[in-house]
Amino acid sequence: MIEKLQSKKQNPNTRLEKRLRGRPKKFDFSLALEQALALFWAQGFEGTSISNLSSALNMNRPSIYASFGNKEHLFKRCTEKYLAEKLSFIDEAMNEKNTLMAFEALFKKEIELISHGKGCLLVNTALTCNPMNEAIKTMLTEHRKTLESKFRKRIQLAQLKKEVGTKESPATLAKYIASIYQGLSVQTATGATNRGMREVVKIALKIFE
Amino acid sequence: MIEKLQSKKQNPNTRLEKRLRGRPKKFDFSLALEQALALFWAQGFEGTSISNLSSALNMNRPSIYASFGNKEHLFKRCTEKYLAEKLSFIDEAMNEKNTLMAFEALFKKEIELISHGKGCLLVNTALTCNPMNEAIKTMLTEHRKTLESKFRKRIQLAQLKKEVGTKESPATLAKYIASIYQGLSVQTATGATNRGMREVVKIALKIFE
């Protein structure tokens, strides 16, 4: 009974945010963002309409605009969330103590991430688009470049420590790793199994043995 | 003067098709299809509207529908054209006399094909989409699987001829090759140069040396 009274009209935000004055939100901001991310991830930027989002988040349109801005802005927030929460393993993998372990960890975690068949958000959601949405495509492209440069830095470090040969440049090796990473993102959208992808990685990483 | 009279109201189809009864088409069917392919290739399936096509092909909408059917059907025709005209090099490459040469040829030609930065149509135009357009995504996926199976068959042949080791299965090696192929398609959309991609291929094909 006491419990029931306490949980009466419990707002998801109550515990986190200080209760504001007006009508309480019926949605949890962070959960809604996660649901938006899931939908964009599955359907791409242009494949997802505000109406789709409205249904999926159980929010009416004015609430979406009030909370997240327009479609482009919402997608950017989702991408940031994706980078912070889903791709955090990349920095962690790059901290492994040798190159082989670093990229083994990278791909192990990537395969877990993309095993649902939707691939990597940075790769699969807007490789091409209407000129109107060029900014979205460019943003994703920049993020992919950033990933590649993280690979490059890791390889540069390894070459300094003489841990890896210097025959190929770090830039080239990084591009090779990025190609595999992106290739797997397409592979999972082509029906590849986790096992199949792990075997691809095993071959791909032979160059570091 | 004579030339001018001869070329008066020259219809592009005149030479090929028997002149029909009614008002002549103002467009060349094959050219229009090529322009449609170029637009879908650059903007993706969902990023290309019938209005976009109408402008690009200089055809009004009823003419597009009359000539090519609806948007989905037109995209399928473009994909078929793409396979027949742009990806014909794949079968040719698979006919090279050894595995290394086959895949060297494959990637050399692929890089030429995608060097405009739009990647491979099968990869870059609808990796994700609205559920409404699922059939398009599925069609492209099937074509990607077909490519991979061509790689697999080539490797099976090579293993029979003891030309390549049997440590990894043809299926796995084919998936590895397909991953590189698809990875390069993303790479060119990420700003990679032809030279950069060629260097990636050089590393990738070391396993066949």
Place this chain on the structure above:
DNA sequence: AAAATTTTATACTAATTGGTATAAAAATAT
């Protein structure tokens, strides 16, 4: 209890989407 505040829900906008009906235009066949 009343005022203030904030979110919700409904209903709207103008533009665009994929797709088509209709009639004029431009050719050939008779």
Place this chain on the structure above:
DNA sequence: ATATTTTTATACCAATTAGTATAAAATTTT
């Protein structure tokens, strides 16, 4: 010349797009 055929161009369709104005609802503050 006239009829026939085919394409073009205009104008439309219903549905959906992204985005917003407005008022009711639900809360806290006074």
